[in-house]
Amino acid sequence: MFAWEDEQLGELCLLLQTVILKVDKDDRWLWNLEKSNAFSVRSAYNFQTAQVIVDAPVDVKLLWHKDIPLKVVVFAPFRNRLPTKDNLILRGVITNDSCLCVTGCGSPKTVNRLFLHCSFFGLVWNCLLR
Numbered sequence: 460m461f462a463w464e465d466e467q468l469g470e471l472c473l474l475l476q477t478v479i480l481k482v483d484k485d486d487r488w489l490w491n492l493e494k495s496n497a498f499s500v501r502s503a504y505n506f507q508t509a510q511v512i513v514d515a516p517v518d519v520k521l522l523w524h525k526d527i528p529l530k531v532v533v534f535a536p537f538r539n540r541l542p543t544k545d546n547l548i549l550r551g552v553i554t555n556d557s558c559l560c561v562t563g564c565g566s567p568k569t570v571n572r573l574f575l576h577c578s579f580f581g582l583v584w585n586c587l588l589r
Contacts, residue, residue, distance in 0.1 A: 545558065545568060562579040
């Protein structure tokens with residue numbers, strides 16, 4: 460287990476220690492984003508689109524940490540396992556009308572195009588390599 464997982468587990472245990480289950484009370488849902496505690500699409504939308512100001516800096520190590528073995532990360536492009544637009548279409552995540560490259564070149568976004576044939580992303584990879 461990683462240190463940050465221990466910390467999160469400790470926080471969860473502290474939160475659960477304050478929970479008191481009452482057998483004679485009925486469970487009910489409370490929507491904290493409305494004064495009436497009733498769900499509304501407007502309050503959910505406002506919550507999702509609100510600009511959140513982060514006071515604490517983000518730990519970069521945690522941001523870029525992947526719980527994926529290195530051998531999987533290295534071979535994912537070769538096995539066509541990346542979530543490129545062509546794979547997302549095959550899985551039904553996006554529709555065919557959004558398959559084109561975001562750079563505006565007019566070509567479908569595939570693994571080969573992303574890593575080998577796209578001039579824009581070629582510049583990105585070149586900058587990262589430097």
